[in-house]
Amino acid sequence: MDRQKGRKAFIALCVSPAVILFTIFMVIPTFNVFKMSLYKWGGYSANKTFVGLKNFETLFKDMKFMQAFQNTILLIVLVSIITFALALIFAGILSREKIKGQNFFRVVFYIPNILSVVIISAIFSAIYDANNGMLNSLLSLFRGAGKEPIYWLGDQKIVIFSLAAAMIWQAIGYYMVMYMASMASIPESLYECANLEGASRIKQFFSITIPLIWTNIRTTLTFFIISSINLSFLFVKAMTSGGPDGSTEVFLSYMYKQAYTNSSYGYGMAIGVVVFLFSFALSAIVNAVTKRELLEF
């Protein structure tokens, strides 16, 4: 019994540093975000006024917030689906097919991950440049010279898709490597057997590869949601500053604008609460929907 007691005490001792740090750096700040969202406060002075749920009331009538909400959802959906599909296809090809320069492609696909978002933004700003950017120069081959250029970052109907393209380009390599890692652990014998039975490569991909890396796919879906929300802020900051005229404003850039530029820290925290709940809920839904019986090999 005593030994048991000592063991428990020892475990508690070992766990406590992590628990303390987690509490100080995660639990308390999160709790504070929720608390601050109920106040009207500029961020620096001691005069905080408790306003209850008024910040949320304003928030749901704020059309600019709704626009940021729409943009964020569009980015999450678009970036997740396209990145997911491409990363999966590339991973399938690179790990199952014998093609020349396999290692070269692995490296090339992964490079965007090593670059910082600011550099990627600079590259894409140059590509998208209306007057002498690469994209318009290329397109002018087909459209004929002298036509009005396409304003990739200036046309409010296009600009959010331009951002999405940069985000997809940046993300593919990372997820591809993750999928390849789990594909590598699928026993070769399953594919040999499928070959003997006459299953096509595509059939093998959908019936063997995907079911066997399903746990991995589920994990990455959560990653997609979180990283789309976080990265979209960086891309927006470095490429468009939320412009032109707020058309690329996303959750976090709008939150920053309200909390700092508009001196409404409490309101910014209310946006933070909504983002927190939204990403939590979305991840939970995605997790629940993708629940399958675990296949093992």
Next chain:
Amino acid sequence: MKKVLSIILVLTMAVSLFVACGNSNSTAASSQAPASSETPTATIKVAALESAYGTDIWTEVCAAFEAKTGIKVELTTDKNLEDVIGAGMKAGDYPDVVHLATGRPAALTETLIKENGLEDLTDVLSMTVPGESVKVSDKIAGGFTESSLTNPYSDGKTYMAPMFYSPCGLFYNAGLFTEKGWTVPTTWDEMWELGDKAKAEGIALFAYPTAGYFDAFFYALLYEVGGADFFTKATNYAEGIWDTPEAQQAFEIVAKLASYTEKSVPSNANNDNYLKNQQLILDNKALFMPNGTWVTGEMADAPRADGFEWGFTALPAVKEGGDAYSFTWFEQLWVPAAAENKDAAKQFVAYMYSDEAAAIFAKGGAIQPIVGFADTLEGENKMFYGIYDNGAKAALGGFAATDPVEGVNFADTVFGTVNSLVSGDKTVDQWVEAIKADSDLLRAALK
């Protein structure tokens, strides 16, 4: 057994909560600490924004101030000053003097204005400049301590000291005008004529770095259409002011200018790519851009068309013989209300207007608003700062300070929408409606 573990866990949580409380207590304590009595050996903390003028001017001025008064200066400069001092300020560690203008994205200065976090500097005006026998108020050029940029609450009290000023107006390539035989328009009608002429040659009339640069432009325009009274009413969100014929005229001019703007401008009208828009002037792809005198330094290394020469003019007048205005943009220096060494800090503020300090600042290109100082300038600066001697009137001020209104960013509404006017995503009516709606909300929150 489980109990022991959970008790320990609960305890750690409780303890860490107390830790958090302890922090905030000390915050309150230090922010309410009374100004300690100054000894000659006091040390003040000065935080200054590193801008296009560089940091050397600040190191030199601080050294000169130390030599003159014996007060030690701890200097912090950074391009993102808010990030450096902001966290400390939240924890109650305030600098004694801060040089940080309004209008920055992080809006630290605006936040302190809205939260009454600035020290009243009115008494500095009657102080004697250290090392000289003149009062500060006699040295600061007229009008500079009367606008809402220094007296944010319109109560006659000065909370921010005016620093480096810069006339804002329209910049152009004077070489191109000579080459084509064009004259710089003095009225907006001439401006539109010139726009059509330039269009025929494939040059756009107008470009702007970012829509935010319309602030100086729009303020000057408000002065032009309605004079000082109208400007004060408009910037204080007076009821119905945006329906007046004067305001309508201003909106029409901006909208018409938007139709004459180079089409690629909104694509680059953000903090990262605005130099591309400024480059349009250097490449003779657009004629005019609204800007401040710092632009020549900013574009010093940029490639340019043959025969390029900077030209600078005030806004054209709205009618023949009308007043032309040039907005005077200036930076601000302030003392946080929670600063510890306020008296020494005020001496530092007063010293900023000494001839010695002004000369050091001028070496870096920063010009202090000191009476008669503009006459001593030479070269390009002489042309820029001489604009008020050449018939243009000075426009000073800005939108009045309000309590923060959640979700309303008036600068975005008024200036940011210009991007949509250029691209055609919004009409003038939608723009004016949005301004009126926000104006109503802000009027209710006026300080």
